[in-house]
Amino acid sequence: MNSPARDESAVAADALDLRDPYPYFAARRGETGVFHGTVMDYSKTPESLRPKDTYAAVSYAAVSAALRNNRVFTSKLYDSTIGVFMGPTILAMSGSAHKAHRALVTTAFRPQSLLRWEPEIVRPICEALIDEFAERGRADLIKEFTFEFPTRVIARLLGLPEEDLPFFRKAAVAIISYADKVPRALQASNDLKEYFLERIEERRSTPTEDIIGDLVAAQIDGEKLSDEAIYSFLRLLLPAGLETTYRSAGNLLYLLLRHPEQFAAVQQNRDLVPQAIEEGLRYETPLTLVQRYVTEDAELEGTAIPRGAVLDLCLGSANRDETRWDRPEEFDIFRSHTPHISFTAGAHTCLGLHLARMETRVAVECLLDRLRNFTLLLEGDPHISGQPFRSPNTLPVTFDIAAPHR
Numbered sequence: 521m522n523s524p525a526r527d528e529s530a531v532a533a534d535a536l537d538l539r540d541p542y543p544y545f546a547a548r549r550g551e552t553g554v555f556h557g558t559v560m561d562y563s564k565t566p567e568s569l570r571p572k573d574t575y576a577a578v579s580y581a582a583v584s585a586a587l588r589n590n591r592v593f594t595s596k597l598y599d600s601t602i603g604v605f606m607g608p609t610i611l612a613m614s615g616s617a618h619k620a621h622r623a624l625v626t627t628a629f630r631p632q633s634l635l636r637w638e639p640e641i642v643r644p645i646c647e648a649l650i651d652e653f654a655e656r657g658r659a660d661l662i663k664e665f666t667f668e669f670p671t672r673v674i675a676r677l678l679g680l681p682e683e684d685l686p687f688f689r690k691a692a693v694a695i696i697s698y699a700d701k702v703p704r705a706l707q708a709s710n711d712l713k714e715y716f717l718e719r720i721e722e723r724r725s726t727p728t729e730d731i732i733g734d735l736v737a738a739q740i741d742g743e744k745l746s747d748e749a750i751y752s753f754l755r756l757l758l759p760a761g762l763e764t765t766y767r768s769a770g771n772l773l774y775l776l777l778r779h780p781e782q783f784a785a786v787q788q789n790r791d792l793v794p795q796a797i798e799e800g801l802r803y804e805t806p807l808t809l810v811q812r813y814v815t816e817d818a819e820l821e822g823t824a825i826p827r828g829a830v831l832d833l834c835l836g837s838a839n840r841d842e843t844r845w846d847r848p849e850e851f852d853i854f855r856s857h858t859p860h861i862s863f864t865a866g867a868h869t870c871l872g873l874h875l876a877r878m879e880t881r882v883a884v885e886c887l888l889d890r891l892r893n894f895t896l897l898l899e900g901d902p903h904i905s906g907q908p909f910r911s912p913n914t915l916p917v918t919f920d921i922a923a924p925h926r
């Protein structure tokens with residue numbers, strides 16, 4: 521068993537290049553699958569939210585094994601981080617409580633709903649956004665498209681009235697930047713609670729066919745969700761469902777724009793969109809890190825981890841593991857299919873993965889059907905950056921119109 525030689529918790533922030541953390545991940549992976557330290561950049565995190573003792577899993581095998589052992593590596597620690605802003609959610613639950621709650625909220629994401637959402641909600645939203653900038657021949661795809669489409673999709677899926685979109689957008693931005701601006705996020709969290717409580721009450725008297733309506737009606741063995749469980753879950757959808765989706769769509773578009781031959785192949789053949797999405801999620805994982813609390817002295821891939829430590833599971837590093845992929849440092853939509861771990865694995869596997877894939881596919885299809893001859897402009901230095909969330913801040917492009925909105 522390897523025993524940790526030094527506390528490296530402080531090392532990561534210096535060693536991590538937020539534009540390209542991958543050489544750091546590769547170097548650590550080359551030494552061992554699990555090390556004493558962190559892959560997190562805590563430089564902007566308030567002291568009170570920083571864990572005292574951290575370990576990091578960086579190989580695919582270590583990340584995957586830890587995700588599948590929820591008893592020893594529990595997500596309970598989210599109660600004292602993201603839970604401060606979201607409230608008690610399935611993300612931080614374990615065992616039978618997690619199973620029961622997850623079963624109740626899963627009813628709102630059934631496959632039949634997904635089939636309906638594509639033509640009724642997602643495609644019209646993407647088309648309408650493209651209408652807003654198509655004639656101009658240029659746009660910033662992050663500000664005008666990739667952030668806006670999942671925001672509008674979630675608002676519609678929740679059944680929120682059109683006029684509430686500005687409030688919802690503002691609260692979403694505040695709550696997903698909770699690590700940078702704590703008081704603003706706490707205020708947004710409270711505003712959303714009050715707002716969702718009203719929507720829940722409305723649906724109790726007049727049932728509706730939307731996610732809030734489904735959650736109000738959800739019942740298993742006579743068990744229903746409490747108001748607190750419902751509004752906490754709805755708030756969780758902002759970082760879980762909105763932020764990840766907008767970042768992964770931005771990453772994919774950036775990667776395609778940077779690889780024009782692969783972009784041209786997708787533009788010619790839309791059947792390539794799903795595999796381009798998977799390769800984008802592998803190569804530039806939008807959420808590079810999830811964390812677990814260690815409930816008992818454990819061993820992971822030969823490294824001893826003491827009870828009470830926080831374990832980083834570095835999805836971004838696992839997705840570049842050279843023992844699982846050939847040429848992992850290359851973006852190649854034509855590579856043979858080997859599943860990535862961007863949606864994690866085990867009990868907490870992303871609940872919205874089918875929705876995320878559908879939304880991203882429809883967004884890319886709409887862009888490529890309507891527009892062509894994309895050129896990435898270098899003004900504003902577009903690039904992917906960040907840790908644990910990664911994406912470009914700007915994606916200025918010019919294009920021609922390929923087809924008008926039908």
Ligand code: HEM
Nearest residue numbers: 610611760761764765768810862863864868870871872876
């Ligand atoms: C590309 C887009 C997405 C990515 C990369 C992603 C990634 C993830 C990851 C990594 C987790 C596990 C977190 C952990 O175990 O600590 C997760 C959980 C979750 N995701 Fe997603 N997600 C995406 C889209 C969505 C969407 C669109 C929704 C819903 C609208 C959603 C809802 C959830 C929920 C509710 C959980 C908690 C599941 C549980 O704890 O049982 N996600 N997601």
